[in-house]
Amino acid sequence: MAVEFDERWVSLILLVIVQCFLGDLLWNTDGVLLRPIIACLKRHPTMLANALNNMADGCKKMGMPCTAEVWVMFNVGCGIHHVCGSTLALLGYLLGNVWLFRVGISFEIGEDVLHYGEMAYALVRPPGPKPFKLWPKATWAMLALHHSLGLTAGTFAYLNLADWPEVQWLVFLLLGGVVPGILGAPLQLFGDLTERSTVGKLNAVVAVGGFAFLLYARFVVYFPLALSLHARVAEEYGAQVGHFVAVPLVLFGIFNCVSLVVNLPAMINCIRLQISTKERLRAFRRFGATSALHLPTPLHFDAGPDKHDSDGGTKPPPAPADTADSSPVRQPPVDNGEIGAAAV
Numbered sequence: 001m002a003v004e005f006d007e008r009w010v011s012l013i014l015l016v017i018v019q020c021f022l023g024d025l026l027w028n029t030d031g032v033l034l035r036p037i038i039a040c041l042k043r044h045p046t047m048l049a050n051a052l053n054n055m056a057d058g059c060k061k062m063g064m065p066c067t068a069e070v071w072v073m074f075n076v077g078c079g080i081h082h083v084c085g086s087t088l089a090l091l092g093y094l095l096g097n098v099w100l101f102r103v104g105i106s107f108e109i110g111e112d113v114l115h116y117g118e119m120a121y122a123l124v125r126p127p128g129p130k131p132f133k134l135w136p137k138a139t140w141a142m143l144a145l146h147h148s149l150g151l152t153a154g155t156f157a158y159l160n161l162a163d164w165p166e167v168q169w170l171v172f173l174l175l176g177g178v179v180p181g182i183l184g185a186p187l188q189l190f191g192d193l194t195e196r197s198t199v200g201k202l203n204a205v206v207a208v209g210g211f212a213f214l215l216y217a218r219f220v221v222y223f224p225l226a227l228s229l230h231a232r233v234a235e236e237y238g239a240q241v242g243h244f245v246a247v248p249l250v251l252f253g254i255f256n257c258v259s260l261v262v263n264l265p266a267m268i269n270c271i272r273l274q275i276s277t278k279e280r281l282r283a284f285r286r287f288g289a290t291s292a293l294h295l296p297t298p299l300h301f302d303a304g305p306d307k308h309d310s311d312g313g314t315k316p317p318p319a320p321a322d323t324a325d326s327s328p329v330r331q332p333p334v335d336n337g338e339i340g341a342a343a344v
Contacts, residue, residue, distance in 0.1 A: 008159050015103065019110020020117075026077035027114075027131050029069040038072050047189040054188040058266070063136035073131055075185035078178075081107055086176030093168035101168045102158055108150035108175060109158065115147055142255065149174075149252035153245050160237070170225050177217035181210030196274055204274035211267050218256045226253065 025033040041048050051071045059066040085107030092101025115132075119140055122128020132140065154171075161167045184206030191199030226249045234242025 011102065012106070012109070012155070012158055015106035016110045016113055019106050020114045022107075023081070023111045023114040026081050027073060029073055029130055034069075034072050034077055037076055038068050041068050041072065041189075044189075050190065050192060051188050054193045061262075062139055064134060064139070069130075070134065071188075075182060075188075079182040079185065081111060082175050082179050082182065086172050086179060089168060089172040089175060093165060093172055096165075098162045101171070102162050104175070105150075105154055105158055105162075105171050108171075109154050112147040112151035112154070115143060116151065119144070142258065145251050145255040145258075149248040152248040156241075156245060161233075166225060166229065170221065170229070173217035173221055177214045178210070180213050181207060184210060193270075194273070200274045204270050207267065207270055211263075215260075219260075222256065223253060 025031050028034065029038060041051065048068055051068070052066050055071055056066050059070065064070055085104050088100050088104030088107070090104075092098065092104055118129050118132050122132045127133035135143075157164075157167050157171070184203055187193070187199055187203040187206065191197050193200045193203050230242055230246050230249060233245050
């Protein structure tokens, strides 16, 4: 496939430059956006103590310092990034607007460029800028896996697949998958979530809902849709382009699996701590008796129930066979009292 430098490339380069500046605002704890929020949090010692206590185990596992800067970075800066990007991608999908989608996905592409550049700078001039001088190399590796999809496949999607509804839907789910969990972050300021409490139970409900949505987005939808997209890209753009797109799709799948392994124990412990066994059983029974979960299929976005023929029309489903002559006519049962007794 020949690469043509046109307005798509110009818009991508301009948006990436803008997003790099915005990304620095969202991740730099010494910047003009996050510094006042950090100062405000430090002026409320009770909230600060709750926030630090609630993220202490997570920071210890990831080898990060447990500070107000880290809490604000992940829950405010990262939250703004995902909310803005996913909202624009969803609007692009719902309205069929290619440029809304492109601006949405540029949030991820620009952040990918920024973080890869900062990692490279930190390797050449250690300790490097924030946040990478705060993070261990294992976190760098996870972030490199995470950003591989947006930088490569995301750039290809921006340039060539921006009008594909399934791509728009997938980008929304990948960017928005963490949003429900992040929206529950303020609860960490109002109580010790390591002990059973009303705030802790509310946080557990939000966390379980967010985790379920994340699993749906990054497993139920992602894997079958990634296979479908790879097949379509290979068919329309050639096998080499299909292989190029497949590499980041696989890497991000690995990131999803590793994230699940890392975060699932904490989710299980949260449920066990805040919700008793009796309450869990009651909730499952109530859910099973009153609810049915209907999620949209991730594979079919433009195919209706009717199949299309070669002329572009539709073929109605085949009429049911007339079995009136082939099947015997059933006589209604004679109620001799036994049926009525059995019904009672």
